[in-house]
Amino acid sequence: MSEIFTIAQLSDPHLSSLANVKMKDLLSKRVLGYLSWRLNRRAKYRPEILADLVEDIKFQQPDHIVITGDLTHIGLPQEFQEVKDWLDALGAPAKVTIIPGNHDMYVETDWESTFALWYSYMSSDIAEVFRSCVRQSCFPSLRIRNSIAFIGLSTARPSAPFLAVGSIGPSQLQALERVLVEMGERRLFRIILLHHPPIFGTVPWRKRLIDHASFRSVVERCGAELVLHGHAHCTSIREMVTKNHVIPVIGVPAASARSQHPNRGAQYNLYRIIRQASTWSIQFSVRGYSHAEKRFIGFGAPVEIEQAVKFRVKELP
Numbered sequence: 001m002s003e004i005f006t007i008a009q010l011s012d013p014h015l016s017s018l019a020n021v022k023m024k025d026l027l028s029k030r031v032l033g034y035l036s037w038r039l040n041r042r043a044k045y046r047p048e049i050l051a052d053l054v055e056d057i058k059f060q061q062p063d064h065i066v067i068t069g070d071l072t073h074i075g076l077p078q079e080f081q082e083v084k085d086w087l088d089a090l091g092a093p094a095k096v097t098i099i100p101g102n103h104d105m106y107v108e109t110d111w112e113s114t115f116a117l118w119y120s121y122m123s124s125d126i127a128e129v130f131r132s133c134v135r136q137s138c139f140p141s142l143r144i145r146n147s148i149a150f151i152g153l154s155t156a157r158p159s160a161p162f163l164a165v166g167s168i169g170p171s172q173l174q175a176l177e178r179v180l181v182e183m184g185e186r187r188l189f190r191i192i193l194l195h196h197p198p199i200f201g202t203v204p205w206r207k208r209l210i211d212h213a214s215f216r217s218v219v220e221r222c223g224a225e226l227v228l229h230g231h232a233h234c235t236s237i238r239e240m241v242t243k244n245h246v247i248p249v250i251g252v253p254a255a256s257a258r259s260q261h262p263n264r265g266a267q268y269n270l271y272r273i274i275r276q277a278s279t280w281s282i283q284f285s286v287r288g289y290s291h292a293e294k295r296f297i298g299f300g301a302p303v304e305i306e307q308a309v310k311f312r313v314k315e316l317p
Ligand SMILES: [Fe+2]
Pocket: 070, 101, 102, 103, 164, 195, 230, 231, 232
C-alpha cells in the first residue's frame, strides 16, 4: 500500500511592480533596488510568464505549493499587498506555504504593514508550540500535511548595498533541532524550506548563507529528508551527505524569469513523495517555460524509478 503526496515548488517570482513607487520610499538601500528594477529586472521578471506558470500548476493539481522566497523586489508595504492579492488567487493558505527571501526584507521594516499580510501563508499549525509571531520568531514554521512536515526557516535579513547574504540565527537553529527530532520520531517526511542555498559555493560569496556550517551541524545530528531553496535563480540539484543521511538539496530558477538559458528560464519543480511500506522515495520532474510554445511544458523525462532510488533517504524500521 503506497501513499503519494505531490508538491509544487516555485521560487523568486519577484512579482510586484514598482511603477508607482514614491521617491520618499526610496531613501535607503531601496534606491539601488529600484534602479535595478527600472534598468533590468522589470524586463526580466514577467507577470505574463508567472501567470502561465500558475495556470500550469493548477492544471497539475499538486497537493501543496511551496514558495521559497523573494516574492517582492525591495520589500515595500505596497509590494506585500500586491503579493497578498496574488497569493489569495493562487490558493488557500492551508495549501500554500511561503517563506521570505532577502528581497522581502531589503531593509528593516514594519512587521504590521509587511509580513503580517502574509501571516496565514507562513504560520504554523501548532500555535501553542510556536505562539508568538513577531518578525522572524514565527520561524521555524511547522505545517503538517498527511505524512509530510514542512519546516520553514527565515534567512531573510537586511544586508549592506551589493550584498544579498542570509542567516538563520542561533534561536531558529535551536528550535529547528527540536522540530527535526520531534518530526523524525513521528516518522514524518521532513522538508526544510529556506531561501538561501545551504551548501556553500552554490551561489557567489556575496549571496551566501552565513551560518551554513551551523545548519549542516543541526541536519547532521537530526536528519531531514529533503531541503528546498531558492535565491540561486538556476536549477540546482545537490546532496548533503552526512554520516547517517543523504539529503537531496534542490533549488529552482525564478518563476517569472524570461530567459532562453535552459537552467535560468522560468521553471517550477514537482515532487512526488512516495511512501511504500518502510521506504520513502522522491520522484521529481521539472516544468519550464517554452518560448516556442509560449506555455509551460515538461523539461526532460521525469526522474525514473532507478534514479529515485538514489534519492531514497530513509529506511523506516
Ligand atoms: Fe534571493
